[in-house]
Amino acid sequence: xxxxxxxxxxxxxxxxxxxxxxxxxxNSMFDYFLWYKKYPAEGPTFLISxxxxxxxxxxxxxxxxxxxxxxxxxxxxxxxxxxxxxxxxCAATGAGSYQLTFGKGTKLSVIP
Amino acid sequence: EPEVxxxxxxxxxxxxxxxxxxxxxxxNHLYFYWYRQILGQKVEFLVSFYNNEISEKSExxxxxxxxxxxxxxxxxxxxxxxxxxxxAMYFCASRVDGNTEAFFGQGxxxxxx
Numbered sequence: 001x002x003x004x005x006x007x008x009x010x011x012x013x014x015x016x017x018x019x020x021x022x023x024x025x026x027n028s029m030f031d032y033f034l035w036y037k038k039y040p041a042e043g044p045t046f047l048i049s050x051x052x053x054x055x056x057x058x059x060x061x062x063x064x065x066x067x068x069x070x071x072x073x074x075x076x077x078x079x080x081x082x083x084x085x086x087x088x089x090c091a092a093t094g095a096g097s098y099q100l101t102f103g104k105g106t107k108l109s110v111i112p
Numbered sequence: 113e114p115e116v117x118x119x120x121x122x123x124x125x126x127x128x129x130x131x132x133x134x135x136x137x138x139x140n141h142l143y144f145y146w147y148r149q150i151l152g153q154k155v156e157f158l159v160s161f162y163n164n165e166i167s168e169k170s171e172x173x174x175x176x177x178x179x180x181x182x183x184x185x186x187x188x189x190x191x192x193x194x195x196x197x198x199x200a201m202y203f204c205a206s207r208v209d210g211n212t213e214a215f216f217g218q219g220x221x222x223x224x225x
Contacts, residue, residue, distance in 0.1 A: 043216035102157075
């Protein structure tokens, strides 16, 4: 039972353009969502989060959008840089639980 | 900047042996976690620990696994009688509370041969 889904295993974007990573969830009780970036052989690094009381949160080049009615969130990276190339994980928490439930990840490749 | 530290970075063990993976969470954090990632698969929750006891555990976290916070700073994961399928990256994480981001360590790569 995949409660957090990232349906695109990979994404390639030209340097300087926008990267859009998508995530869907099924549990309507989730109330806090996070994006993590992961390089090979390293732990996930926190990027940005959003509470269910908001629909947008911005931090520099990173913006997360939340559409609660569609149970969908997205991460926008503008402008994309080669150093952004990594696997991006969407995670969710709530529903009376403190664990983070992760999606399978999307591998982003930013082409110079 | 405070960080979660894990040791060792790589552990090779023979099938059937016991291993202990060690973590030092960030000092003012109250929630502690173990996750694992089998090569090519997603990051999977194993267990959460709060107030000196397990608060949640997944189906993966069976009697083979145990956690301990022996001295107020270390947080350990013990795997008894390791199996080949236990080979994975094991990540420790900690959070200030249940409504903030979790910070992850660099991971321990466990290889069972």
